Amino acid sequence: MLSEAVRLREAGRPEEARERLVALAAELPDDAEVAYQTAxxxxxxxxxxxxxxxxxxxxxxxxxxxxxxxxxxLGLGSTYRILGRYEEAVTTLGAGATEFPDDGGLKTFLAMALYNTGRTHDAMETLLTLLVTTSKDPEIAGYRPAIEEYAKDLDATVR
Structure with missing residues (x-):
């Protein structure tokens, strides 16, 4: 029944999938996969x-x-953010980024949540670090050392 509900969602029939998944989640309250698909x-x-x-x-x-x-x-953290539950979003997305350090999506959504909490420095550091570690743009690669340094302190001036 789970695979059928997932197929319905993937086929663009989310209302039907939702009905089946809600019923299945009620039957199997401890099944993490059913809960995830229902979410x-x-x-x-x-x-x-x-x-x-x-x-x-x-x-x-x-x-x-x-x-x-x-x-x-990522889904829970992003959903918390959409609902204005910014601190919970930061906690969830931060845990996700720690558990899955190579996931740029988690880091991107974390940066947005950090921004929403007023932690703009942390948000920019996260995004700039992600940019220089994932970009294939030769112009960005050429400035990687400078961008990495600025990511640590955007307010720094010439020393």
Missing amino acids: WVHDTLGLEAEAVPYYERALRGTGLSDDDRRGAL
């Missing part, structure tokens, strides 16, 4: 507040693949 379909439908408890349940459970755990952390 995801709620997010797809713009039902962020309804997605939160499912994301939280998925992350409390066991059995998520690394990709699904990463997706649940």
Whole structure:
């Protein structure tokens, strides 16, 4: 039944998928994968507040693949941010970025949440560091040492 609901979501039929997943989540409250898929379909439908408890349940459970755990952390953190729960977003996305240090998506959403909490320095440091470590642009690569230095302190002047 889970695979059928996922296929419905992927086929552009999220309302039908949601109905099946909500019923399945009620039957299997300890199934982390079902909870994750249920959260995801709620997010797809713009039902962020309804997605939160499912994301939280998925992350409390066991059995998520690394990709699904990463997706649940990003989904929950992003959803917290959309709902104005900025500190929870920073905590969740920060934990995700620590657990999955190579995930640029988590770091990008973390930077947005940091910005929302007024931590603009941390947000810029996160984004600039991500930029210089992932960009293939030769112009950026040429300035990598300077950008890395400025990422630490954008307010620095000539010393």
